Amino acid sequence: MSDSLQQLIDQMRTGHRLSLARLISKVENGDSERQELIKRLYPLSGSAEVWGITGPPGAGKSTLVDRLTADLRKKGKRVAIVAVDPSSPFTGGAILGDRIRMQQHTSDDGVFIRSLGTRGKHGGLSHATKEVVMVLDAAHFDVILVETAGVGQTELDILRLAHSVLVILVPESGDSIQVMKAGLMEIADVFVVNKADRPEADKLVKELVTMVGLSDHDEHTWLPPIQKTEAFRNVGVTEVIELMAKHQEHLAKTGKKDLKRREFLKSEVFDILVSRLSQSFDGQIQSRSGEDLLSELLQRKIDPYTVADRMSGVI
Ligand SMILES: Nc1nc2c(ncn2[C@@H]2O[C@H](COP(=O)(O)OP(=O)(O)O)[C@@H](O)[C@H]2O)c(=O)[nH]1
Ligand SMILES: [Mg+2]
Numbered sequence: 001m002s003d004s005l006q007q008l009i010d011q012m013r014t015g016h017r018l019s020l021a022r023l024i025s026k027v028e029n030g031d032s033e034r035q036e037l038i039k040r041l042y043p044l045s046g047s048a049e050v051w052g053i054t055g056p057p058g059a060g061k062s063t064l065v066d067r068l069t070a071d072l073r074k075k076g077k078r079v080a081i082v083a084v085d086p087s088s089p090f091t092g093g094a095i096l097g098d099r100i101r102m103q104q105h106t107s108d109d110g111v112f113i114r115s116l117g118t119r120g121k122h123g124g125l126s127h128a129t130k131e132v133v134m135v136l137d138a139a140h141f142d143v144i145l146v147e148t149a150g151v152g153q154t155e156l157d158i159l160r161l162a163h164s165v166l167v168i169l170v171p172e173s174g175d176s177i178q179v180m181k182a183g184l185m186e187i188a189d190v191f192v193v194n195k196a197d198r199p200e201a202d203k204l205v206k207e208l209v210t211m212v213g214l215s216d217h218d219e220h221t222w223l224p225p226i227q228k229t230e231a232f233r234n235v236g237v238t239e240v241i242e243l244m245a246k247h248q249e250h251l252a253k254t255g256k257k258d259l260k261r262r263e264f265l266k267s268e269v270f271d272i273l274v275s276r277l278s279q280s281f282d283g284q285i286q287s288r289s290g291e292d293l294l295s296e297l298l299q300r301k302i303d304p305y306t307v308a309d310r311m312s313g314v315i
Contacts, residue, residue, distance in 0.1 A: 005033055005036060012139050013139065020139050023037060023041075024135055027128065028132060038131060041135055048144050050162045051143060051162055051163070052162030053065055054184070055168035055194075060170065062083070064166075064168060065083075069081065073111065075241075077110075077143050079110065079144075080139070080141040082116060082133060082146045083147045084117075084129055084148040085115070085116075085149065125158065164189045164244050164251075165188055167184045167191050167192070168194050169194070170195045170204075171196075171200040171201045189222065190244060192228075193227070193228045194228075195231075196230050196236070285311070294307070
C-alpha cells in the first residue's frame with residue numbers, strides 16, 4: 001500500500017486539480033500503481049452521467065461541447081471533458097485549437113478538461129478512456145462529456161462507456177448516408193444537425209426522421225430525437241441538454257441504465273482479461289521454446305494452429 005497514492009486520492013476528492021491530473025496520468029501511462037488505484041477508486045465511482053459526443057471531423061463537436069459545458073455550469077453541474085483523438089498526437093493542432101476555445105472554462109473549478117491523444121499502450125485507448133472516466137467520476141463530476149471523432153471502430157468502441165450518445169451531423173455532406181455506413185444509427189440516442197444556418201439543414205433533418213422511422217422498433221424503443229443547432233451562435237443548445245436529460249430519464253425508468261452498466265462492466269473485465277492473455281502469450285512467443293516452435297513452423301513441420309494449441313496448453 002502506497003500512502004502517497006492515498007494522499008493523492010484524498011486531495012483529488014477535495015477538488016485538488018493537480019492531484020486529479022496526476023492520477024489520470026497514472027491510468028493513462030499504465031503506471032505500476034494503476035491497478036491499486038482503480039481498486040480504491042471504483043467503489044467511489046458510479047454517480048456521474050457519461051455523455052458521448054461523436055460525429056465527423058469539423059461537424060462542430062468541440063464547439064457544442066463548449067456550449068453544453070457553459071449551460072450545464074449554469075445549472076450548477078460540475079463538468080469534465082475528455083477529448084479523444086487517436087489520430088493526432090497530444091500536442092496536435094486540433095487539440096490546441098480546442099484548448100484555446102476552452103479557455104473561458106480554465107479558471108472555473110467546476111470544469112476539468114483532458115485530451116487523450118495517443119493510442120493507449122496498455123490495453124488500448126478505449127480501455128484507458130474508460131479508466132480515465134472512472135477517475136473523473138470518483139472526483140465528483142456530475143457530467144462527463146467524451147468527445148471522439150466518429151470515423152472508425154476505435155472511436156465507436158470508446159463510446160461503449162457513455163450512457164447517452166449524441167451524434168452530430170452537418171448538412172451538405174451526404175451525412176445521412178455516412179450515418180448508415182459508419183454504424184452511427186445504432187449508437188445514436190440523440191441526433192444533432194449542427195450548422196443549421198446552412199441551407200439543406202431541413203433536408204438532412206427530414207432524411208434522419210425517415211431513417212429513424214424505418215428502424216426496427218416497438219413502443220418501448222427509444223427513438224433518437226433530432227435537434228437542429230447553430231453551436232457557434234449558441235442556438236438549440238438548451239434543447240439538446242433537455243433531450244439528453246429525457247434520454248437519461250428513459251434509461252432510469254425502464255431499467256436500461258443498469259443493463260447498460262452491466263454490459264459496460266462485462267466489457268471492462270473482458271478488456272483486462274484480453275490484455276493479460278495477450279501479455280502472457282507475447283512472453284511465450286518471445287521465449288526460447290517459442291522461438292523453437294516458430295522455427296519448426298517456418299520449416300513447415302507443424303502448422304500455426306498446432307503452435308497455438310501448444311502455447312495455450314491445449315496439447
Ligand atoms: N456555420 C457554422 N459553423 C459552425 C457551427 N458550429 C461550429 N462551427 C464551426 O465549424 C468548425 C469546426 O468546429 P469544431 O467544433 O472544431 O468541430 P469538431 O472537429 O467536430 O470538433 C469551426 O470553425 C466552428 O467555428 C455552426 O453552427 N455553423
Ligand atoms: Mg473537436
